[in-house]
Amino acid sequence: MRFWERMDETIGRLEKAIMVLFLGLMIVTAFAQIALRNFVGIGLPWSEPLVRYLVLWVGFIGASLAAREGRHITIEVIQLRPSAGGRRYLAAVSQLCAVAVCALMTWAAVRFVRDDAQIGTRTFLDLPTWVLETIIPATFAIMSLRFLLHAVRALRRDEARQASAPLP
Secondary structure, eight states: OHHHHHHHHHHHHHHHHHHHHHHHHHHHHHHHHHHIIIIISOOOTTHHHHHHHHHHHHHHHHHHHHHHTTOSOOOOOOOOOOOHHHHHHHHHHHHHHHHHHHHHHHHHHHHHHHHHHHHTOBOGGGOBHHHHHTHHHHHHHHHHHHHHHHHHHHHHHHHHHHHHSOOO
16 A cells, blocks of 8 residues: 555655646746747747647646646535545445446547547647646546546545544
């Protein structure tokens, strides 16, 4: 478990660095495009597709970071007032449902990227679009693992609480 937590931490640091880099690149590229069009009358033909793909990457990496930090969107279906242990089990079930959804989305995204690679479409600077779309299955796979870690942590907290409870 320790290995996976350290791996998650390392991936999180890498994601944050990429976010800062890509957000900065988006801002600089968009500003340069606006400035060149308004003041010089020319534009950068590759800037709009670049910004579109940067938005895609920033959005998916942001979703992955939100999953890591437990700040993802949650829907509370069960409005019960369970015990602390019951809440942990419900949290684990919720996280496992998120694992299933993200795993399914990973599978669908891999198929999407594979199909796009077979079609052979290209985007700015003659880059294959599938290369830029790999962020989609990658982040869904990472989110699957993160939700699984959250589920295991929720269950382990309950085990630790039960082990430290006095015997009747």
